[in-house]
Ligand SMILES: Cc1ncc(COP(=O)(O)OP(=O)(O)O)c(N)n1
Ligand SMILES: Cc1nc(C(=O)O)sc1CCOP(=O)(O)O
């Protein structure tokens with residue numbers, strides 16, 4: 001089962017910093033590194049997460065997920081073009097897939113993912129996303145078609161957590177609401193308490 005609060009970070013140092021706040025599910029989404037530097041950051045993230053009992057999801061890098069024996073990988077629609085799903089399955093890597101439309105949802109479901117992400121629920125702040133916002137009603141629509149865990153992402157704030165979980169999201173994924181807060185650890189703790 002996925003933890004109901006899911007944070008995306010771009011540096012493994014966030015994981016050490018927010019572990020004491022009760023963080024249990026985190027994605028390492030690194031867009032500004034490649035080669036050895038990327039490998040080192042992912043390895044560091046996995047080490048910290050394992051030591052702290054945190055589930056870590058690697059974003060994008062399917063081959064590194066296999067090489068580093070990661071438990072989880074997140075793939076977007078474009079990432080699906082390259083990724084070797086059979087090799088990932090053989091390696092025991094669990095997979096989450098992004099969806100923005102019902103057509104993308106149908107395609108994603110054909111890969112039998114371990115979670116589906118729906119977004120953007122609201123206008124995304126941590127990334128430009130050129131799709132219309134789906135709102136709580138989008139979550140309810142997806143919920144009727146999805147039996148695996150459903151992750152909601154995009155512009156989500158803590159104050160919307162109850163409504164979005166009632167609409168059918170199993171887990172709420174955020175960047176800005178926590179990382180841009182004046183006190184990210186306090187905001188993370190508030191998320192954990194609100195989604196218990
Ligand atoms: C939980 C979650 N949902 C959606 C995304 C976006 O993935 P993608 O479309 O591949 O875009 P990038 O994150 O790679 O820019 C995500 N990362 N996590
Ligand atoms: C990385 C990402 N993917 C999205 C999607 O809709 O696929 S929205 C998003 C960014 C979410 O950041 P924030 O919580 O700051 O809005």
Ligand SMILES: [Mg+2]
Pocket residue numbers: 059060074075076079
């Ligand atoms: Mg991606």
